């Protein structure tokens with residue numbers, strides 16, 4: 001998903017890259033886009049410049065590998081790279097820029113307005129179906145009990161919706177990606193998760209039946225209230241298992257009543273059967289009562305990893 005970065009060790013390429021940065025607006029754009037993913041239109045509103053001017057600066061920064069660019073339906077989003085050599089370089093460079101600079105501070109204030117407008121619109125389009133904060137707080141506590149304090153590494157959240165999993169777990173990851181088919185949901189997720197300072201979390205439009213990732217790319221994969229409504233839950237889990245590293249952990253959260261309503265069978269048995277069908281080994285299955293209802297939480301691993309853990 002990242003733009004191909006030139007080798008930063010080669011002198012002429014480093015000079016070329018530095019030339020790409022040597023402009024006050026481009027530095028301003030980098031400083032802005034390290035806080036999250038913005039569309040060209042949103043960036044224009046924040047910096048108060050015309051689209052052709054802003055697009056030219058964005059193109060130069062992208063070509064030098066300092067910005068990632070991706071399309072989501074009719075919108076093109078930009079952000080600083082969340083991983084790779086250029087992400088470290090951007091971090092170090094921006095650390096030496098005074099964040100109290102009036103232009104940068106003005107950008108921050110305008111960005112907050114633009115992002116909150118986006119959140120309101122997206123929430124309206126979704127009919128705001130987010131669960132209560134109290135329910136989330138209960139789930140966050142259970143997740144931390146089950147996963148422990150250890151770092152979650154690279155995390156993928158499948159069917160991320162408004163991004164509540166990444167809001168709860170993002171701080172424990174080195175890099176996280178939320179995938180969903182719904183653009184309004186992704187817009188809301190960006191607003192909420194990046195608004196909490198978790199800019200290392202990325203959001204992309206993608207299909208859970210054909211995930212746009214290589215095999216064994218993630219240490220942790222989460223699927224929160226997605227399987228019960230899925231036409232083919234075993235296919236979703238099989239695809240999730242493909243992206244999970246050998247020692248990785250898959251975490252599934254489902255509402256008890258939703259599984260019962262869609263399968264007509266005992267939800268514990270249904271969840272077990274789905275996981276068996278995907279080739280993963282269930283290592284933990286736990287019912288939990290949250291303010292938002294009775295839930296099941298399952299942790300699964302590749303069979304080899306769970307056997308090693310049991311020794």
Ligand SMILES: C[S@@+](CC[C@H](N)C(=O)[O-])C[C@H]1O[C@@H](n2cnc3c(N)ncnc32)[C@H](O)[C@@H]1O
Nearest residue numbers: 159160161164180181182185206207208224225
């Ligand atoms: C009930 S919501 C759960 C959202 C989030 N995980 C949470 O718990 O708040 C289910 C999500 O799955 C997404 N979804 C449904 N089918 C999908 C597919 N084929 N690929 C990716 N996401 C999908 C929906 O757009 C929706 O955001």
